[in-house]
Amino acid sequence: DVKVTQSSRYLVKRTGEKVFLECVQDMDHENMFWYRQDPGLGLRLIYFSYDVKMKEKGDIPEGYSVSREKKERFSLILESASTNQTSMYLCASSSQYKNQPQHFGDGTRLSIL
């Protein structure tokens, strides 16, 4: 079974802090994704990566950056956290082959105070 592991289930940070969310997958998947999920808005794509050191913006990249130095690891960075970034963050991975589904971690619930 594919396992996508997010480093923290719950995280509390302060406004202005630099925040790192880490995600690791164990299936040698080429593609990795970061989403945020908010009530009434469903899942929204922040960034994705289809190879090491490659990244592409999703629908809501503002205020975020990402890093993919190794194939198995994809990091989401909040350069200067703000209260409107309080959310559930979900990481996913998938194979590069056509139409393979995305596999998700259990999420990090991030609160910015």
Added chain:
Amino acid sequence: LAKTTQPISMDSYEGQEVNITCSHNNIATNDYITWYQQFPSQGPRFIIQGYKTKVTNEVASLFIPADRKSSTLSLPRVSLSDTAVYYCLVGINGSSNTGKLIFGQGTTLQVKP
């Protein structure tokens, strides 16, 4: 990009068959239709995927008419543990277009005893 429309919520009783319909009028020729299930405090879990006609696995069936402008997820004999949010997605996976999958707001299914 093909967007999806599905009911916000549905109620059912244990043992009943549940059908959730999703509209995707602008589906592209190469798009597949994928359904995910999400329980509270967990990431979405892949259920089923199809391109046309009917697909069945151990969990659900997916019915897709010839024009592919809609699809129906069928859950046979639901139990209380099927209470979850169900997401319908259309898109292509496995290329630089990977990140353009769009999650809508989903359908919250409540199964009652």
